[in-house]
Amino acid sequence: MAERIFKTEGLVLRTRVLGEADRLITLLTLNHGKFAAVARGARKIKSKLAAGVDIFTYGTYTFHRGRTWPIITGLDTIERFPWFREDPELYPYGSYMAELTDRLVIGEEPSPAIFELLLDGWRMLGESKEKFLLCRAFELKLAHSAGYSPCLDFCAMCGSDNWGSEKGLTFSPREGGLLCFGCQGAGLIKLDSGTVALARRLLETPLSQVKMIRPSTRQKQELTRMNSLFLAYHLDLGDLKSRHLLSE
Numbered sequence: 001m002a003e004r005i006f007k008t009e010g011l012v013l014r015t016r017v018l019g020e021a022d023r024l025i026t027l028l029t030l031n032h033g034k035f036a037a038v039a040r041g042a043r044k045i046k047s048k049l050a051a052g053v054d055i056f057t058y059g060t061y062t063f064h065r066g067r068t069w070p071i072i073t074g075l076d077t078i079e080r081f082p083w084f085r086e087d088p089e090l091y092p093y094g095s096y097m098a099e100l101t102d103r104l105v106i107g108e109e110p111s112p113a114i115f116e117l118l119l120d121g122w123r124m125l126g127e128s129k130e131k132f133l134l135c136r137a138f139e140l141k142l143a144h145s146a147g148y149s150p151c152l153d154f155c156a157m158c159g160s161d162n163w164g165s166e167k168g169l170t171f172s173p174r175e176g177g178l179l180c181f182g183c184q185g186a187g188l189i190k191l192d193s194g195t196v197a198l199a200r201r202l203l204e205t206p207l208s209q210v211k212m213i214r215p216s217t218r219q220k221q222e223l224t225r226m227n228s229l230f231l232a233y234h235l236d237l238g239d240l241k242s243r244h245l246l247s248e
C-alpha cells in the first residue's frame with residue numbers, strides 16, 4: 001500500500017490510548033491485512049471518529065499515510081455488533097476471537113478469508129445461543145485459513161491412515177495432527193474417534209450451522225485440550241488474556 005491516501009473496510013481488533021486525545025487502533029482490513037492506525041482526537045467527546053474506533057466495529061475507513069502510522073481521516077460505520085455491549089457474557093467470546101485473530105495475522109498481507117471469518121464469528125455470537133462450538137470452530141477455521149490446519153485424515157508423520165487401534169486416536173500437538181500406531185512417541189493426547197469426527201465437522205460446517213452439532217461432554221473436553229495445545233504450539237500464541245475469561 002504505497003499510495004498516500006487509501007480506503008478499505010476494516011474490523012477493529014484493539015484500541016489503545018495514545019497521548020492526550022488520540023487513539024491507536026489495530027484493524028484487520030479487507031484489502032491491506034492488519035495494521036495500527038491513529039485516530040486523532042478520538043478521545044474528545046465531540047470527535048467524529050469516537051464512535052468508530054472501539055473494538056467490535058465494522059466500518060469503511062479512509063487513511064492518510066503518516067510518518068509512523070497511517071492516520072484515519074474518515075470513517076463510515078457499517079455494523080456495531082451491539083450484543084457485545086448489551087450482554088456481558090458474550091463480550092469475552094467476541095474479544096477472544098479478536099485477540100486470536102490479532103495474534104495470528106501478521107502484517108499487511110491481504111487476508112479476506114480471515115476477515116470474513118471474524119465478521120461471521122462476531123455476527124454468529126450474537127445470533128446463536130451457542131458459544132462453545134462457535135469458538136472451537138473459529139479456532140480450527142482460523143488455523144486452516146492461516147495454513148496450519150490440523151492433520152486429521154492421515155498420520156501427520158508418515159501419511160498412513162492405518163491407525164492400529166479401534167479404541168482411540170492419538171494426536172500430537174508438535175506434529176500438528178493424528179499419529180498412526182507406528183509413529184507414536186511421547187507427548188501425545190489420546191482422542192476419542194468421535195472427537196476427531198467433531199473437529200472434522202467443525203472445519204467443514206459454516207459457523208451459522210455449528211449450533212446443530214451435539215457433542216458429548218467428553219468430546220467437548222478433548223476438543224478444547226486439542227485445540228489449545230495445537231494453537232499454542234503451532235501459532236506460538238503463548239497465553240491469551242481473553243482465553244481466561246471464557247466460561248466454557
Ligand SMILES: [Zn+2]
Pocket residue numbers: 155156157158159160179180181182183
Ligand atoms: Zn505414521
